[in-house]
Amino acid sequence: MAREIKHFLNPDKWVELHSDYLFNYTISRISDRDLSKDLVQDTFFAGLNAMGNFKGKASERTWLIAILKRKIIDYYRKINSVKGKTEVKMNFYPDGEREGEWIEQRVPSDWNNEIDKNIENRELSVAIEKCINKLPDKYAIVFRMKTIQELETEQICKELDITSSNLWVIIHRARTQLRKCMEDNWFKN
């Protein structure tokens, strides 16, 4: 049987060895630069406080990532509990006789010029970015993880501590909202 390697923590080297990795991991999920930086810094602080619990079984980086993941869930819970404010606009009648039908003003209009649009240009990216940023944060995070980072559904559910039906409702709301935004800002004649 292979002998287990014992790992050690060396906070003096944390920034040098792990800060880019942790930062890129965070920003690919949270997208906001300053916020990502804060979460990484918080992770280092939490790591310092929890050094006594480190058993040396996992590598230093794995251990720090575990703490960071916890921070991301906490952040997600926090914004998830903030009701109202930038709530997604409704696309379908929520109840009544026409429940589930398109609300007139939100019905997709004809993009008859979309063929002429070059979809690889920079301006398009800027338009997409603007539309994603208009989403409530909790939707933008899930949408980015699933669509931009292309993470597995299961992984996202685990990282944010949500159910898969939860995830698909969010994706649906995000995409219908984005469609309208892109229509108004890009595809409209």
Place this chain on the structure above:
Amino acid sequence: MKLCCDNATAICDKGQYGEIKIWEKIKLGLHFLWCKKCRRYSKQNSILSKCYRNHQEFEKKKQCCLTDLEKECMDERIKENTIF
């Protein structure tokens, strides 16, 4: 059995990630038979998915890396906290 537009487009969105079941596909197909609005939604959805895929590179470039100064600040703050 009959789908409303809200549910149909929800399936359609899920379909953009290749994660719908065969019976959902059938239900969606039936809905498309009579609903022009959702057919249009579906067509636009594919175009948007292509746009979002192209957007990936742009996002990734934007994201990368802390500056040296940011790292220095971080390091200092860690050291402040380890003194005690």
